[in-house]
Amino acid sequence: xxxxxxxxxxxxxxxxxxxxxxxxxxxxxxxxxxxxxxxxxxxxxxxxxxxxxxxxxxxxxxxxxxxxxxxxxxxxxxxxxxxxxxxxxxxxxxxxxxxxxxxxxxxxxxxxxxxxxxxxxxxxxxxxxxxxxxxxxxxxxxxxxxxxxxxx
Numbered sequence: 001x002x003x004x005x006x007x008x009x010x011x012x013x014x015x016x017x018x019x020x021x022x023x024x025x026x027x028x029x030x031x032x033x034x035x036x037x038x039x040x041x042x043x044x045x046x047x048x049x050x051x052x053x054x055x056x057x058x059x060x061x062x063x064x065x066x067x068x069x070x071x072x073x074x075x076x077x078x079x080x081x082x083x084x085x086x087x088x089x090x091x092x093x094x095x096x097x098x099x100x101x102x103x104x105x106x107x108x109x110x111x112x113x114x115x116x117x118x119x120x121x122x123x124x125x126x127x128x129x130x131x132x133x134x135x136x137x138x139x140x141x142x143x144x145x146x147x148x149x150x151x152x
Contacts, residue, residue: 015115034068067139071128073124
């Protein structure tokens with residue numbers, strides 16, 4: 001086993017790659033969940049005449065709208081303005097915008113800042129995705145209970 005310190009630029013570069021892949025995976029899960037929510041809304045709207053008198057259609061569709069809003073927030077790109085010199089978001093970037101020097105502590109700090117930004121983005125994406133999934137599953141269970149009660 002060697003006692004050499006790992007290269008910090010390589011370490012943070014690997015972390016950035018892992019964060020970006022996890023963010024893409026959250027976006028994919030969100031797109032699948034949008035499809036699931038859209039399919040779930042059909043039977044709910046079709047069986048609106050079997051709902052109890054106190055449960056109107058807008059109230060029954062409210063959880064789906066909240067889930068759609070959460071899923072929209074998952075796929076909405078968020079790149080906060082923080083003090084990062086090389087996390088550039090411009091329409092027409094050039095090669096000179098992305099200069100990297102081997103032995104600069106400032107570049108390591110920028111990589112750390114990029115990891116922090118991506119970590120924050122991933123946290124909010126996961127939070128909204130979990131909220132929408134729990135809403136979908138809870139609404140599905142509640143609708144199943146309501147329909148089975150009405151068939152009795």
